[in-house]
Amino acid sequence: MLFSKPLPPKGSRLRQLIMDARLKPAHDGSQMSLAIRPATPADVPAITRIYAHAVETGTASFELTPPDEAEMAQRMESLLAKDFPYLAAEADGTVTGYAYAGPYRARPAYRFTVEDSVYVAPDQQGRGVGRALLAALVEASATRGFRQMIAVIGDSEQAASIAVHAAAGFYYVGTFPHVGYKFGRWLDTVLMQRALGPGSTTAP
Numbered sequence: 001m002l003f004s005k006p007l008p009p010k011g012s013r014l015r016q017l018i019m020d021a022r023l024k025p026a027h028d029g030s031q032m033s034l035a036i037r038p039a040t041p042a043d044v045p046a047i048t049r050i051y052a053h054a055v056e057t058g059t060a061s062f063e064l065t066p067p068d069e070a071e072m073a074q075r076m077e078s079l080l081a082k083d084f085p086y087l088a089a090e091a092d093g094t095v096t097g098y099a100y101a102g103p104y105r106a107r108p109a110y111r112f113t114v115e116d117s118v119y120v121a122p123d124q125q126g127r128g129v130g131r132a133l134l135a136a137l138v139e140a141s142a143t144r145g146f147r148q149m150i151a152v153i154g155d156s157e158q159a160a161s162i163a164v165h166a167a168a169g170f171y172y173v174g175t176f177p178h179v180g181y182k183f184g185r186w187l188d189t190v191l192m193q194r195a196l197g198p199g200s201t202t203a204p
């Protein structure tokens with residue numbers, strides 16, 4: 001089923017990345033005491049720091065200036081008020097990452113489709129935190145009745161993000177070339193998607 005979905009062009013780096021991620025065995029998180037739990041306003045300072053680093057140093061986010069704690073708190077509150085899932089990863093009492101699902105687009109016919117975001121603290125990346133967060137986010141979104149999840153990945157060079165989504169069952173939909181500009185270069189967005197729960201096999 002997964003492999004009948006479209007893939008990036010043969011011979012492309014993107015295709016290899018997605019195939020490799022699908023074939024790798026999963027981390028089981030056993031090397032650390034990782035808990036995935038609903039995020040709360042108390043997590044905002046840590047979340048703000050994690051996101052600020054991603055905005056300032058990377059191309060996953062197309063924001064250019066990191067939002068402050070008040071803005072991040074407001075964003076969290078507006079998602080939670082509409083019952084979108086917002087999760088934190090905690091290891092040994094420290095927030096090591098977070099993920100949330102929000103509306104994909106505002107028009108009401110899109111209401112069963114969400115877009116995900118996942119960020120892991122720089123010193124915790126590559127240890128299975130992103131994978132665990134995304135798996136939990138998929139489940140929490142399906143439980144709430146959402147039917148499709150979309151990843152809009154900033155930059156086709158974003159190997160970790162593309163791989164973590166492929167590992168979580170997302171398939172490649174396409175690439176919008178050159179739609180962003182950051183750090184002096186044009187950036188693509190890579191679109192990936194997966195069904196949630198029964199997906200489109202039943203009416204919502």
Ligand SMILES: CC(C)(COP(=O)(O)OP(=O)(O)OC[C@H]1O[C@@H](n2cnc3c(N)ncnc32)[C@H](O)[C@@H]1OP(=O)(O)O)[C@@H](O)C(=O)NCCC(=O)NCCS
Pocket residue numbers: 020021024025026027054058060061116117118119120121124125126127128129130131132151152153154158159160161162163164165167
């Ligand atoms: C993308 C991100 C969330 C991934 O989280 P992570 O905790 O580093 O990833 P994981 O350790 O859970 O890796 C999951 C899978 O992705 C793959 N992967 C992770 N990092 C990779 C890399 N740099 N290159 C290639 N594959 C990679 C592996 O296949 C891994 O599978 P495995 O569990 O079998 O080893 C994290 O790196 C991050 O926050 N990056 C900066 C912000 C960002 O890009 N966010 C995404 C916005 S949509």
